[in-house]
Amino acid sequence: MLKGDLMSLPNKSTPDLQSCPIRDVLDRIGDQWSFLILLELQDGVRRFSELNRAIDDVSKQMLSRTLKRLEQDGFVHRQLYPEIPPRVEYRLTELGRSFLVPLNALVAWADAHHSTIRNCRKTYDAAP
Amino acid sequence: MLKGDLMSLPNKSTPDLQSCPIRDVLDRIGDQWSFLILLELQDGVRRFSELNRAIDDVSKQMLSRTLKRLEQDGFVHRQLYPEIPPRVEYRLTELGRSFLVPLNALVAWADAHHSTIRNCRKTYDAAP
DNA sequence: CGGCATCCCCAGAGATACTG
DNA sequence: CAGTATCTCTGGGGATGCCG
Numbered sequence: 460m461l462k463g464d465l466m467s468l469p470n471k472s473t474p475d476l477q478s479c480p481i482r483d484v485l486d487r488i489g490d491q492w493s494f495l496i497l498l499e500l501q502d503g504v505r506r507f508s509e510l511n512r513a514i515d516d517v518s519k520q521m522l523s524r525t526l527k528r529l530e531q532d533g534f535v536h537r538q539l540y541p542e543i544p545p546r547v548e549y550r551l552t553e554l555g556r557s558f559l560v561p562l563n564a565l566v567a568w569a570d571a572h573h574s575t576i577r578n579c580r581k582t583y584d585a586a587p
Numbered sequence: 588m589l590k591g592d593l594m595s596l597p598n599k600s601t602p603d604l605q606s607c608p609i610r611d612v613l614d615r616i617g618d619q620w621s622f623l624i625l626l627e628l629q630d631g632v633r634r635f636s637e638l639n640r641a642i643d644d645v646s647k648q649m650l651s652r653t654l655k656r657l658e659q660d661g662f663v664h665r666q667l668y669p670e671i672p673p674r675v676e677y678r679l680t681e682l683g684r685s686f687l688v689p690l691n692a693l694v695a696w697a698d699a700h701h702s703t704i705r706n707c708r709k710t711y712d713a714a715p
Numbered sequence: 716c717g718g719c720a721t722c723c724c725c726a727g728a729g730a731t732a733c734t735g
Numbered sequence: 736c737a738g739t740a741t742c743t744c745t746g747g748g749g750a751t752g753c754c755g
Contacts, residue, residue, distance in 0.1 A: 569612040
Protein backbone atom coordinates (compact mmCIF):
# COMPACT_ATOMS: atom_id res chain seq x y z
CA MET A 460 0.00 0.00 0.00
CA LEU A 461 2.35 2.65 -1.29
CA LYS A 462 4.95 1.30 1.08
CA GLY A 463 7.51 1.78 -1.62
CA ASP A 464 6.60 5.40 -1.96
CA LEU A 465 6.65 5.96 1.73
CA MET A 466 10.06 4.47 1.95
CA SER A 467 11.20 7.15 -0.41
CA LEU A 468 10.07 9.67 2.18
CA PRO A 469 12.87 9.01 4.59
CA ASN A 470 13.79 12.27 6.12
CA LYS A 471 16.26 10.21 7.97
CA SER A 472 19.65 10.29 6.45
CA THR A 473 18.47 12.55 3.64
CA PRO A 474 19.01 16.09 4.79
CA ASP A 475 18.49 17.13 1.18
CA LEU A 476 14.83 17.95 0.80
CA GLN A 477 15.09 17.68 -2.97
CA SER A 478 15.64 13.99 -2.65
CA CYS A 479 12.18 13.43 -1.23
CA PRO A 480 9.71 13.73 -4.12
CA ILE A 481 6.64 14.71 -2.18
CA ARG A 482 8.44 17.25 -0.07
CA ASP A 483 10.14 18.73 -3.06
CA VAL A 484 6.90 19.01 -5.00
CA LEU A 485 4.82 20.36 -2.13
CA ASP A 486 7.46 22.88 -1.24
CA ARG A 487 6.96 24.34 -4.68
CA ILE A 488 3.26 24.09 -5.36
CA GLY A 489 2.11 24.08 -1.74
CA ASP A 490 2.15 27.84 -1.58
CA GLN A 491 -0.84 30.07 -1.62
CA TRP A 492 -1.04 30.70 -5.36
CA SER A 493 0.32 27.85 -7.45
CA PHE A 494 -2.66 25.56 -7.29
CA LEU A 495 -5.09 28.41 -7.92
CA ILE A 496 -3.19 29.26 -11.07
CA LEU A 497 -3.15 25.65 -12.21
CA LEU A 498 -6.88 25.38 -11.62
CA GLU A 499 -7.48 28.58 -13.50
CA LEU A 500 -5.43 27.31 -16.42
CA GLN A 501 -7.27 24.04 -16.61
CA ASP A 502 -9.93 25.65 -18.76
CA GLY A 503 -7.41 26.84 -21.31
CA VAL A 504 -5.03 29.61 -22.22
CA ARG A 505 -4.89 32.69 -20.04
CA ARG A 506 -3.09 35.98 -20.33
CA PHE A 507 -1.19 37.43 -17.41
CA SER A 508 -3.77 40.07 -16.73
CA GLU A 509 -6.58 37.55 -16.99
CA LEU A 510 -4.98 35.44 -14.28
CA ASN A 511 -4.45 38.55 -12.23
CA ARG A 512 -8.12 39.33 -12.43
CA ALA A 513 -9.31 35.78 -11.94
CA ILE A 514 -7.32 35.40 -8.74
CA ASP A 515 -8.19 38.75 -7.44
CA ASP A 516 -6.17 38.87 -4.26
CA VAL A 517 -2.85 37.97 -5.81
CA SER A 518 -0.43 40.80 -6.47
CA LYS A 519 1.15 40.87 -9.91
CA GLN A 520 4.46 40.49 -8.14
CA MET A 521 3.49 37.15 -6.66
CA LEU A 522 1.66 36.11 -9.79
CA SER A 523 4.80 36.75 -11.78
CA ARG A 524 7.06 34.89 -9.37
CA THR A 525 4.71 31.95 -9.08
CA LEU A 526 4.22 31.65 -12.82
CA LYS A 527 7.96 31.69 -13.31
CA ARG A 528 8.40 28.85 -10.85
CA LEU A 529 5.61 26.88 -12.44
CA GLU A 530 7.25 27.41 -15.80
CA GLN A 531 10.60 26.44 -14.39
CA ASP A 532 9.21 23.21 -12.99
CA GLY A 533 7.50 22.42 -16.25
CA PHE A 534 3.88 22.81 -15.20
CA VAL A 535 3.20 25.79 -17.37
CA HIS A 536 4.21 26.98 -20.80
CA ARG A 537 4.81 30.65 -21.37
CA GLN A 538 4.31 32.14 -24.80
CA LEU A 539 5.44 35.67 -25.51
CA TYR A 540 4.06 37.61 -28.45
CA PRO A 541 6.50 40.44 -29.14
CA GLU A 542 3.85 42.95 -29.99
CA ILE A 543 3.30 46.37 -28.61
CA PRO A 544 1.90 46.33 -26.07
CA PRO A 545 3.32 42.91 -25.26
CA ARG A 546 1.05 39.92 -24.87
CA VAL A 547 1.90 36.80 -22.90
CA GLU A 548 -0.12 33.63 -22.82
CA TYR A 549 0.13 30.88 -20.27
CA ARG A 550 -1.08 27.34 -20.73
CA LEU A 551 -0.61 24.04 -18.97
CA THR A 552 1.98 21.62 -20.24
CA GLU A 553 1.37 17.89 -20.42
CA LEU A 554 2.91 17.60 -16.98
CA GLY A 555 0.70 20.36 -15.67
CA ARG A 556 -2.41 18.68 -17.03
CA SER A 557 -1.43 15.39 -15.46
CA PHE A 558 -1.13 17.15 -12.15
CA LEU A 559 -4.74 18.25 -12.40
CA VAL A 560 -5.84 14.71 -11.59
CA PRO A 561 -4.51 14.53 -8.01
CA LEU A 562 -5.17 18.23 -7.58
CA ASN A 563 -8.81 17.91 -8.47
CA ALA A 564 -9.08 14.93 -6.16
CA LEU A 565 -7.85 17.21 -3.42
CA VAL A 566 -10.28 19.95 -4.41
CA ALA A 567 -13.13 17.49 -4.35
CA TRP A 568 -12.10 16.21 -0.94
CA ALA A 569 -11.82 19.70 0.47
CA ASP A 570 -15.20 20.56 -0.93
CA ALA A 571 -16.78 17.47 0.54
CA HIS A 572 -15.25 17.75 4.00
CA HIS A 573 -14.93 21.45 4.53
CA SER A 574 -18.00 21.77 6.70
CA THR A 575 -16.90 18.83 8.83
CA ILE A 576 -13.56 20.48 9.44
CA ARG A 577 -15.14 23.76 10.34
CA ASN A 578 -17.40 22.03 12.81
CA CYS A 579 -14.43 20.25 14.36
CA ARG A 580 -12.72 23.58 14.90
CA LYS A 581 -15.76 25.06 16.55
CA THR A 582 -16.16 22.08 18.85
CA TYR A 583 -12.48 22.13 19.71
CA ASP A 584 -12.40 25.83 20.38
CA ALA A 585 -15.54 25.61 22.48
CA ALA A 586 -13.91 23.12 24.82
CA PRO A 587 -12.20 24.55 27.90
CA MET B 588 -15.67 18.73 -15.10
CA LEU B 589 -15.61 19.90 -11.53
CA LYS B 590 -16.99 23.18 -12.70
CA GLY B 591 -19.14 23.27 -9.64
CA ASP B 592 -16.14 22.96 -7.41
CA LEU B 593 -14.26 25.60 -9.29
CA MET B 594 -17.12 27.95 -8.92
CA SER B 595 -16.74 27.57 -5.20
CA LEU B 596 -13.23 28.87 -5.58
CA PRO B 597 -14.23 32.41 -6.28
CA ASN B 598 -11.66 34.61 -4.72
CA LYS B 599 -13.73 37.33 -6.19
CA SER B 600 -16.11 38.85 -3.75
CA THR B 601 -15.06 36.47 -1.01
CA PRO B 602 -12.29 38.16 0.90
CA ASP B 603 -12.77 35.52 3.59
CA LEU B 604 -10.37 32.72 2.83
CA GLN B 605 -12.31 30.35 5.06
CA SER B 606 -15.15 30.41 2.63
CA CYS B 607 -13.08 28.74 -0.07
CA PRO B 608 -12.77 25.06 0.86
CA ILE B 609 -9.60 24.25 -1.00
CA ARG B 610 -7.82 27.36 0.18
CA ASP B 611 -8.91 26.84 3.73
CA VAL B 612 -7.78 23.22 3.73
CA LEU B 613 -4.47 23.83 2.00
CA ASP B 614 -3.68 26.75 4.24
CA ARG B 615 -3.79 24.31 7.12
CA ILE B 616 -2.25 21.12 5.82
CA GLY B 617 -0.13 22.71 3.11
CA ASP B 618 2.65 23.43 5.53
CA GLN B 619 5.90 21.57 5.80
CA TRP B 620 4.91 19.02 8.42
CA SER B 621 1.21 18.20 8.38
CA PHE B 622 1.20 15.80 5.49
CA LEU B 623 4.33 14.03 6.74
CA ILE B 624 2.60 13.44 10.04
CA LEU B 625 -0.53 12.16 8.36
CA LEU B 626 1.52 9.79 6.23
CA GLU B 627 3.40 8.58 9.26
CA LEU B 628 0.13 7.92 11.06
CA GLN B 629 -1.36 5.96 8.22
CA ASP B 630 0.35 2.83 9.49
CA GLY B 631 -1.23 3.14 12.90
CA VAL B 632 -0.86 4.67 16.31
CA ARG B 633 2.23 6.71 17.09
CA ARG B 634 3.55 8.32 20.23
CA PHE B 635 4.83 11.85 20.24
CA SER B 636 8.43 10.82 20.46
CA GLU B 637 7.99 8.25 17.72
CA LEU B 638 6.73 10.91 15.38
CA ASN B 639 9.56 13.14 16.42
CA ARG B 640 12.04 10.45 15.49
CA ALA B 641 10.28 9.38 12.31
CA ILE B 642 10.29 12.93 10.97
CA ASP B 643 13.75 13.67 12.02
CA ASP B 644 14.08 17.29 11.03
CA VAL B 645 10.98 18.54 12.80
CA SER B 646 11.47 20.27 16.12
CA LYS B 647 9.24 19.13 18.94
CA GLN B 648 7.97 22.66 19.01
CA MET B 649 6.66 22.45 15.48
CA LEU B 650 5.53 18.87 15.90
CA SER B 651 3.47 19.90 18.88
CA ARG B 652 1.93 22.88 17.14
CA THR B 653 1.15 20.94 14.00
CA LEU B 654 -0.39 18.03 15.88
CA LYS B 655 -2.57 20.43 17.79
CA ARG B 656 -3.84 21.96 14.58
CA LEU B 657 -4.47 18.57 13.05
CA GLU B 658 -6.38 17.58 16.15
CA GLN B 659 -8.29 20.82 16.06
CA ASP B 660 -9.31 20.26 12.46
CA GLY B 661 -10.34 16.71 13.21
CA PHE B 662 -7.67 14.84 11.26
CA VAL B 663 -6.02 13.34 14.29
CA HIS B 664 -7.16 11.95 17.62
CA ARG B 665 -5.02 12.55 20.68
CA GLN B 666 -5.13 10.12 23.55
CA LEU B 667 -3.46 11.00 26.81
CA TYR B 668 -2.56 8.31 29.33
CA PRO B 669 -2.11 10.06 32.65
CA GLU B 670 0.81 7.95 33.73
CA ILE B 671 4.21 8.96 34.92
CA PRO B 672 5.99 9.61 32.76
CA PRO B 673 3.06 10.69 30.59
CA ARG B 674 2.26 8.85 27.40
CA VAL B 675 0.37 10.32 24.47
CA GLU B 676 -0.81 8.44 21.44
CA TYR B 677 -1.89 9.92 18.16
CA ARG B 678 -4.00 8.21 15.56
CA LEU B 679 -5.94 9.24 12.49
CA THR B 680 -9.63 9.92 12.76
CA GLU B 681 -12.10 8.79 10.14
CA LEU B 682 -11.69 12.16 8.48
CA GLY B 683 -7.93 11.83 8.58
CA ARG B 684 -8.06 8.42 6.98
CA SER B 685 -10.33 9.66 4.24
CA PHE B 686 -7.82 12.35 3.50
CA LEU B 687 -5.17 9.73 2.86
CA VAL B 688 -6.82 8.94 -0.46
CA PRO B 689 -6.16 12.26 -2.23
CA LEU B 690 -2.92 12.63 -0.29
CA ASN B 691 -1.57 9.33 -1.49
CA ALA B 692 -2.64 10.20 -5.00
CA LEU B 693 -0.47 13.28 -4.67
CA VAL B 694 2.43 11.28 -3.25
CA ALA B 695 2.17 8.84 -6.13
CA TRP B 696 2.12 11.66 -8.64
CA ALA B 697 5.12 13.35 -7.08
CA ASP B 698 6.97 10.09 -7.05
CA ALA B 699 6.18 9.42 -10.68
CA HIS B 700 7.03 12.88 -11.98
CA HIS B 701 9.77 14.05 -9.69
CA SER B 702 12.57 13.29 -12.10
CA THR B 703 10.74 15.06 -14.92
CA ILE B 704 10.39 18.16 -12.79
CA ARG B 705 14.03 18.10 -11.78
CA ASN B 706 15.02 17.83 -15.41
CA CYS B 707 12.79 20.76 -16.31
CA ARG B 708 14.52 22.85 -13.70
CA LYS B 709 17.93 21.98 -14.99
CA THR B 710 16.97 22.77 -18.55
CA TYR B 711 15.37 26.02 -17.49
CA ASP B 712 18.31 27.10 -15.38
CA ALA B 713 20.73 26.18 -18.12
CA ALA B 714 19.04 28.55 -20.54
CA PRO B 715 20.47 32.06 -20.71
C1' DC C 716 0.91 45.01 -20.83
C1' DG C 717 3.87 42.30 -18.38
C1' DG C 718 7.28 42.09 -15.05
C1' DC C 719 11.49 43.41 -12.22
C1' DA C 720 13.85 46.15 -8.44
C1' DT C 721 13.44 47.95 -3.99
C1' DC C 722 11.98 48.67 0.45
C1' DC C 723 9.40 47.26 4.36
C1' DC C 724 7.18 44.40 7.55
C1' DC C 725 5.52 40.76 10.25
C1' DA C 726 3.97 35.84 10.78
C1' DG C 727 6.13 32.01 11.69
C1' DA C 728 10.06 28.87 12.43
C1' DG C 729 14.30 27.92 15.29
C1' DA C 730 16.80 27.89 19.79
C1' DT C 731 16.75 27.57 24.45
C1' DA C 732 15.01 26.80 28.78
C1' DC C 733 11.38 25.43 32.03
C1' DT C 734 7.33 22.29 33.88
C1' DG C 735 3.84 18.61 35.23
C1' DC D 736 7.89 12.03 28.21
C1' DA D 737 5.33 15.48 26.27
C1' DG D 738 4.77 19.44 26.02
C1' DT D 739 4.75 25.18 26.95
C1' DA D 740 7.03 29.79 27.31
C1' DT D 741 9.86 33.29 25.63
C1' DC D 742 12.91 35.36 22.56
C1' DT D 743 14.96 36.10 18.37
C1' DC D 744 15.48 36.46 13.63
C1' DT D 745 14.70 35.60 8.83
C1' DG D 746 12.61 35.18 4.41
C1' DG D 747 8.58 35.47 2.00
C1' DG D 748 4.91 38.45 0.75
C1' DG D 749 2.72 43.36 0.25
C1' DA D 750 3.31 48.06 -1.62
C1' DT D 751 5.30 51.03 -4.61
C1' DG D 752 7.59 52.54 -8.52
C1' DC D 753 10.32 52.05 -12.86
C1' DC D 754 11.24 49.81 -17.52
C1' DG D 755 10.83 47.70 -22.34
